[in-house]
Amino acid sequence: MIRTRLLRVDPACPDPGVIEEAAMVLRRGGLLAFPTETVYGLGAHALDPAAVRAVFAAKGRPADNPLIVHTRCPEEAFALARALPEAAVRLAEAFWPGPLTLVVEADPAVPRETTAGLPTVAVRIPAHPVALALLEAAGVPVAAPSANLSGRPSPTRAEHVLEDLEGRIDGVLDGGETGVGVESTVIDVTVTPPVVLRPGGVSREELEAVIGPVREAVPAAGEAPRSPGLKYRHYAPRARAVVVRGSPGEIARAINQVLETGAGPSRAAFLLSDETAARLARRPERLFLLGGRERPEEAARRLYRGLREVDLPGVELIVMEAYPEAGIGRALMDRMRRAAGGREMDAGALAQRGFEAAGGGGETAP
Ligand code: TXA
Numbered sequence: 001m002i003r004t005r006l007l008r009v010d011p012a013c014p015d016p017g018v019i020e021e022a023a024m025v026l027r028r029g030g031l032l033a034f035p036t037e038t039v040y041g042l043g044a045h046a047l048d049p050a051a052v053r054a055v056f057a058a059k060g061r062p063a064d065n066p067l068i069v070h071t072r073c074p075e076e077a078f079a080l081a082r083a084l085p086e087a088a089v090r091l092a093e094a095f096w097p098g099p100l101t102l103v104v105e106a107d108p109a110v111p112r113e114t115t116a117g118l119p120t121v122a123v124r125i126p127a128h129p130v131a132l133a134l135l136e137a138a139g140v141p142v143a144a145p146s147a148n149l150s151g152r153p154s155p156t157r158a159e160h161v162l163e164d165l166e167g168r169i170d171g172v173l174d175g176g177e178t179g180v181g182v183e184s185t186v187i188d189v190t191v192t193p194p195v196v197l198r199p200g201g202v203s204r205e206e207l208e209a210v211i212g213p214v215r216e217a218v219p220a221a222g223e224a225p226r227s228p229g230l231k232y233r234h235y236a237p238r239a240r241a242v243v244v245r246g247s248p249g250e251i252a253r254a255i256n257q258v259l260e261t262g263a264g265p266s267r268a269a270f271l272l273s274d275e276t277a278a279r280l281a282r283r284p285e286r287l288f289l290l291g292g293r294e295r296p297e298e299a300a301r302r303l304y305r306g307l308r309e310v311d312l313p314g315v316e317l318i319v320m321e322a323y324p325e326a327g328i329g330r331a332l333m334d335r336m337r338r339a340a341g342g343r344e345m346d347a348g349a350l351a352q353r354g355f356e357a358a359g360g361g362g363e364t365a366p
């Protein structure tokens, strides 16, 4: 158990003294969580193998899942690459600083702890004033996975980091709530056309406007996923979760049914759009609003917080409303599906088969 220090900064005007204190933790090989525009990251000196090993230990992260290296400028990021495809340069110009991670061939200077032994390294420049100030002050590249215990939803607030990692890391730089709410898009630019390994804050539409067609990573049966992180069950709440598709009217009808048949009011929890919630016969005890159905960026910003807030002892089922799959809606749906372990159904099926069929009741295997 170590004492985890909470360092507060105003994101609009980060205090240089506090930033310097945080940067010192990183330079000395310590672990420091900090806000980015996507989610909080758990930072460590990316070129210090012992510091990087400590990140894996603190999170309980499998050693074969590599980390993203954060830098303050493209020059520093590209210094970690052995080769620079043109797509990398164009994407960096268009989206950095921002929620885009580029997978490039790794320079031998990057320790194998950081790349998990892969010949490639993932790099990005975060668009958050606190993260940028910290990277500037640290003067070293910073490896940072999301600052959650492995398998838990990513943190969008400093409180979430403390929930998971208090006593396991040296400090948290609290810069308030993050903006995008889901992680960066990860794109492999070592191949042509580039492959999106993880949908995220930059949409496929935005990528294609800059470099033309990209592919999405869909591993064939038996084939290893190209991004090691994709094979782990992620963003998992303790309760069982299900994604429900349909119009707000259809989903509300199904939920009214579920609440009448079987689900005691506290056994099920709901993450719903405002439109659907407004159509419920009565307000469930555990309801988290994701915002308007037409505003997927708001739902993305709120999803992880919602999962943490409704995932309470006694809750057996979390029902999440599916959003349209365009723009950031793709990343949103990717994260919802992972949280649900792939369980998904139409509102009609939920209405017909009810709480137990959706996975409530806790007995059925995934
Ligand atoms: O928004 C984000 O990307 C946040 C913030 C903190 O920057 N970070 C984040 O890191 O989400 P993490 O570790 O939770 O997810 C990194 C993902 C994993 O799926 C990992 O497998 C993949 O990036 N990745 C890292 N290096 C890779 C590489 N060399 N090749 C393929 N995938 C890689």
Ligand code: MG
Residues within 6 Å of the ligand: 145, 146, 154
């Ligand atoms: Mg993560």
